[in-house]
Every structure is written in C-alpha cells, then in structure tokens.
Amino acid sequence: MIPACPLADLPRGEAFRLETDPPVSVFHTEDGELFALDDTCTHQDASLADGWVEDCWVECPLHASKFNLKTGEVDAPPAKLPVRTHQVVVEDGMIYVKLSTAAPNLPHCVARKLAGAGT
Amino acid sequence: MVGASLAGLSAARSLRKQGYDGRLVVIGDELHRPYDRPPLSKEFLAGTLGEEDLTLEADGEDLSAEWLLGVRATGLDHTARAVRLADGREVHADGFVIATGAAARTFPGSEGLAGVHTLRTLDDARALRDELVRGGRLVVIGGGFIGAEVASTAYALGLEVTVIEAAPTPLAGPLGETMGAVVSALHADHGVRLLCGVGVKGLSGERQVDAVLLEDGRSIPADIVVVGVGARPCVEWLEGSGVVLDNGVKCGADGRTSLAGVVAVGDCASWYDPRAGHHRRVEHWTGARERPEAAIATLLAGGAVEPGVPRPPYFWSDQYGVKIQFAGHATGADSVTIEDGAADDRNVLAVYRRAGNPVAVLGMNQPRLFMRWRKQLAATS
Ligand SMILES: Cc1cc2nc3c(=O)[nH]c(=O)nc-3n(C[C@H](O)[C@H](O)[C@H](O)COP(=O)(O)OP(=O)(O)OC[C@H]3O[C@@H](n4cnc5c(N)ncnc54)[C@H](O)[C@@H]3O)c2cc1C
Ligand code: FES
Numbered sequence: 001m002i003p004a005c006p007l008a009d010l011p012r013g014e015a016f017r018l019e020t021d022p023p024v025s026v027f028h029t030e031d032g033e034l035f036a037l038d039d040t041c042t043h044q045d046a047s048l049a050d051g052w053v054e055d056c057w058v059e060c061p062l063h064a065s066k067f068n069l070k071t072g073e074v075d076a077p078p079a080k081l082p083v084r085t086h087q088v089v090v091e092d093g094m095i096y097v098k099l100s101t102a103a104p105n106l107p108h109c110v111a112r113k114l115a116g117a118g119t
Numbered sequence: 120m121v122g123a124s125l126a127g128l129s130a131a132r133s134l135r136k137q138g139y140d141g142r143l144v145v146i147g148d149e150l151h152r153p154y155d156r157p158p159l160s161k162e163f164l165a166g167t168l169g170e171e172d173l174t175l176e177a178d179g180e181d182l183s184a185e186w187l188l189g190v191r192a193t194g195l196d197h198t199a200r201a202v203r204l205a206d207g208r209e210v211h212a213d214g215f216v217i218a219t220g221a222a223a224r225t226f227p228g229s230e231g232l233a234g235v236h237t238l239r240t241l242d243d244a245r246a247l248r249d250e251l252v253r254g255g256r257l258v259v260i261g262g263g264f265i266g267a268e269v270a271s272t273a274y275a276l277g278l279e280v281t282v283i284e285a286a287p288t289p290l291a292g293p294l295g296e297t298m299g300a301v302v303s304a305l306h307a308d309h310g311v312r313l314l315c316g317v318g319v320k321g322l323s324g325e326r327q328v329d330a331v332l333l334e335d336g337r338s339i340p341a342d343i344v345v346v347g348v349g350a351r352p353c354v355e356w357l358e359g360s361g362v363v364l365d366n367g368v369k370c371g372a373d374g375r376t377s378l379a380g381v382v383a384v385g386d387c388a389s390w391y392d393p394r395a396g397h398h399r400r401v402e403h404w405t406g407a408r409e410r411p412e413a414a415i416a417t418l419l420a421g422g423a424v425e426p427g428v429p430r431p432p433y434f435w436s437d438q439y440g441v442k443i444q445f446a447g448h449a450t451g452a453d454s455v456t457i458e459d460g461a462a463d464d465r466n467v468l469a470v471y472r473r474a475g476n477p478v479a480v481l482g483m484n485q486p487r488l489f490m491r492w493r494k495q496l497a498a499t500s
Contacts, residue, residue, distance in 0.1 A: 046486065047486065047487070049487075050486045050487040050490050051490065052490060052493075052494060061486045061487075061489070061490045062435060062442070062444075062486065063157075063404070063405075063435070064404075064405050064408060064409070074177075076129075076132065076177065076408075077155070077174070077175050077176070077177060078155055078175075080177060080178065108167075108168075109167075
C-alpha cells in the first residue's frame with residue numbers, strides 16, 4: 001500500500017496526484033467517496049487530476065472523454081480505452097492506495113516516452 | 120440525421136441514450152464513418168497517428184442506425200417530412216437533425232492549380248501529407264488556428280514555412296489583440312516567418328503553384344500552399360426549405376430551428392447564446408460533442424423543454440508543443456490580465472474580464488489552472 005495524503009487534506013471535489021510511475025490520482029467526490037485511478041488519460045498526455053469531476057465521472061481536461069471513477073470505463077472517444085482503477089483504503093485518517101497489478105492503458109505518446117526512457 | 124461526423128454521431132448517441140428506439144437513418148456525403156478532425160492538422164498530418172486512430176465510434180459500438188454514406192442531401196421538404204438525396208432518393212422521417220458542419224473556404228482562382236490545399240477532410244489531409252513529406256517551401260495563407268497548426272506541424276517535419284495573415288494580429292478575433300499576439304509569437308520563436316497586415320493578391324504558377332503574390336507587390340516562393348481562411352457552414356442545401364438561415368442554421372438556446380421537429384447541431388448551427396445575448400456559430404469540437412444532448416432532448420419532447428444554459432464554449436489547439444486552451448468569449452472583454460506564468464515564457468494563464476467579471480480564460484501549457492477557471496466561468500457567467 002502506498003500512502004497518499006491525510007484525508008483531512010483532500011477536500012471534497014478535489015484530487016490528489018501521486019507521483020508514482022505511472023502516476024495515480026485519488027479523487028474525493030462531492031458525495032464523500034474516494035476513488036483511485038491512473039492519472040494519465042488513455043487518449044493523450046493529460047492529467048485526470050486536472051479534470052472536471054461530476055457525480056461518479058471525471059472529464060478529461062483536454063478533449064472531454066469521461067471516465068467512470070468506480071470502474072475506469074470511458075464514455076465516448078476520443079479516448080477509447082478504460083483507465084486502470086486502484087483500491088483506496090483509509091486508515092487512521094490517512095489515505096492509502098493499493099496498486100492494481102493489471103497492465104495500465106497508457107496513451108501512445110506516454111508509453112513511447114516511458115519506453116524511450118528505459119533504453 | 121444529416122451529416123455523419125462528430126455532431127451527427129453525438130446526436131445519434133443521445134437519441135439512443137434518451138430512449139429513442141425507432142428507426143434512425145444517418146446521411147453523410149463523405150464515404151467514411153465518423154472520424155476525428157482535430158488530428159488532421161496535428162498528429163495525423165505529422166504521421167504519428169494513422170487512419171485507424173481517427174475513428175470516433177468505440178469498438179463494438181452499435182447505434183442500430185442505417186448509414187447512407189457517400190450521398191449528399193440536397194433538400195429538406197418539411198411538408199412531406201422528407202430529406203431529398205442527390206441520387207434522387209427520399210428519406211422520410213418524423214424528426215430531423217441537421218449536422219452538416221462546415222467546409223473550408225477556398226481561395227478564388229486556385230482551382231486546378233497543383234500544390235494548393237485546404238484542410239477539412241481526411242482526404243484533404245492525406246493529399247497534404249503526401250506533399251509535405253517531400254519537403255520544400257510551404258506558404259500558409261491565414262494565421263488562424265488551422266493555419267497555425269499546419270505551420271507548426273510542417274515546421275516539425277523540416278519544411279521552410281511562411282504564414283501570411285491579412286489582419287495586423289493573427290487570432291485577434293477569437294483571442295483579442297493582446298493574447299493573439301502572444302500566441303502567434305510562437306511562429307517567430309521557431310523561425311517560422313509570419314507576415315501580418317498584408318493581403319494575398321493571387322497565386323502564380325502554370326499548372327503547379329510556384330509563388331504567392333502579396334498585395335504590397337512581394338512574391339513569396341512556394342512549393343506547397345495551404346489556404347486556411349476559415350470555413351463556411353454547409354447549409355445551402357436548406358435554402359427554400361423554410362429553415363431560417365443566418366450564418367448557419369439559426370437556432371434557439373437548445374438547437375431548435377424555426378421548423379417544428381427540426382434541430383441543428385455542430386459547426387453548421389448558430390445557437391442563441393444566453394450569456395452573450397445574441398446568436399453565435401461555435402466551430403469547436405466540444406460544442407459539437409456536448410450540445411446534441413440538449414438538442415435531442417428538445418426534439419424528443421417536441422420542443423416542450425426549457426433550455427438550460429450550455430457550458431461556455433471551449434476549444435484547444437496544439438502548436439509547437441504548446442497546449443493552448445480557451446473558454447468563453449473574448450469579444451466584449453474590456454481587460455485581459457495574466458494571472459499566472461509569463462507571456463515571454465509562452466506559459467500563461469490569462470483571464471478576460473468585462474466590468475470586472477471573468478468572461479473568458481486562455482491557457483498556454485496551464486491545464487490545471489485553466490480547468491479551475493473554466494469551471495468558475497461555467498458557474499458564474
Ligand atoms: C483540421 C482541423 C483541426 C481542428 N482542430 C480543432 C481543435 O484543435 N480543437 C477544436 O476544438 N476544434 C477543432 N476543429 C474543429 C472541429 O473538428 C469541428 O468543430 C467539428 O468537426 C464539428 O463537427 P460537425 O459534426 O459539426 O461538423 P463536420 O465535422 O464538419 O461534419 C459535417 C459532416 O457533414 C457532411 N455534409 C455536409 N453537407 C452535407 C450534405 N448536404 N449532405 C450530407 N452530408 C453533408 C460533411 O461532409 C461532414 O462529413 C478542427 C477542425 C479541422 C478541420
Ligand atoms: S487527452 Fe484525454 S480525451 Fe484527449
């Protein structure tokens with residue numbers, strides 16, 4: 001489990017971005033629920049933590065594809081693949097993320113950058 | 120549904136989502152299924168995205184629609200409740216969605232001259248890309264968004280690029296003078312020549328273009344010319360139908376037209392904008408995607424719904440690796456202030472105000488702050 005931030009530091013309607021590789025964001029909805037998703041949009045290099053959260057969806061800040069915070073599913077292109085979701089645990093007022101072991105759906109441009117950085 | 124692109128597809132999705140399960144016919148004059156246009160001047164033109172990446176339908180998406188592609192609608196007969204097609208067929212329906220978009224304006228006298236391009240469709244982009252990869256000197260007529268993006272992509276491909284803009288400052292219409300100058304300074308930053316305040320008199324060349332002739336007498340040598348002088352709404356097919364046209368299809372704040380059972384969406388539609396207090400034709404991707412939902416609600420309810428206030432128009436542009444984002448209306452602003460970053464760094468968050476109230480926001484490489492302002496704009500204005 002990776003510690004994110006104290007629950008008290010993440011107001012409703014806000015997101016916290018963890019600088020993991022790839023980055024992960026924790027969203028605190030207006031209804032008080034917590035969700036963790038890969039932070040990078042599956043279309044291009046945009047941070048979903050900068051997106052527009054409404055109900056159970058986050059809208060990508062660039063081209064408006066929406067991702068379901070519970071399931072990671074995408075509503076409509078330009079993004080075509082879901083984002084990976086992670087488990088969120090709150091213990092003693094601290095938010096932790098349990099990273100998924102599934103493969104992430106990174107956009108071409110980011111996946112290339114990561115691959116390039118490794119060689 | 121007439122027009123099989125982003126607005127038409129979004130309308131088809133909204134119809135199904137809102138519970139319409141009857142027959143749905145989508146008519147489009149391009150042969151392609153709906154595809155995404157923004158990459159045509161960016162990644163697709165650069166060669167980093169292929170055609171398969173442009174499709175707008177999701178894998179396995181099935182809207183149970185009949186697609187009549189490669190055929191043009193030539194008229195709407197409201198009394199007979201039918202759309203006439205160029206091949207003589209007629210399609211009868213109870214409701215009509217007009218989503219015929221816009222077409223690139225051409226330069227008079229450029230017809231038949233090889234090397235001269237406009238950019239609106241996938242076929243245009245293929246043809247332009249085939250020439251750009253051969254290299255040479257590119258002259259872009261028009262310093263608007265599409266012209267600037269083509270210049271930026273061609274520069275990255277290694278071409279020698281000149282942009283010609285008739286107005287003293289490019290992008291002054293959408294962004295205002297001050298920020299139009301900041302954004303268009305990206306050209307000079309990269310060694311792309313920008314000539315402003317000078318009109319184009321004509322093109323020279325026998326069969327192949329060889330130069331662009333300016334009104335001040337200069338001649339700019341060119342191997343390839345891209346004409347990026349805006350787009351006109353594709354509504355001539357509606358003349359005489361009874362649908363009121365005024366810079367596109369004139370619509371209420373929810374897409375209703377002057378005829379019952381007919382709505383219009385996307386680049387061809389000029390919706391009444393309650394914030395601005397007048398009609399505006401918005402030519403942005405996000406409007407073509409979002410607004411059909413309201414228009415379809417109106418269509419299905421027979422006009423009996425109270426229109427909500429749509430979100431302020433939003434668009435983006437990518438130039439020379441800089442992400443440009445804009446929301447709201449720059450016209451009518453009486454001040455622009457840089458709230459974060461610095462114009463010289465091409466990293467800016469600028470807020471446009473009218474009588475102290477924010478009316479628009481521009482971001483260059485500022486997605487996080489931009490979104491905060493965009494939300495605020497939607498909430499307050
Ligand atoms: C090169 C390029 C880059 C762009 N980049 C951006 C960007 O970065 N950001 C942004 O916000 N927006 C951008 N846009 C704008 C965005 O793509 C448009 O706003 C959007 O495509 C509008 O969708 P639409 O469905 O209303 O119209 P269109 O996409 O124009 O589609 C209309 C369709 O109707 C068809 N049609 C027309 N007349 C008839 C007829 N009589 N019968 C049958 N079919 C007909 C047309 O052939 C076309 O297929 C860009 C546009 C272009 C061309
Ligand atoms: S980057 Fe998210 S939709 Fe394009």
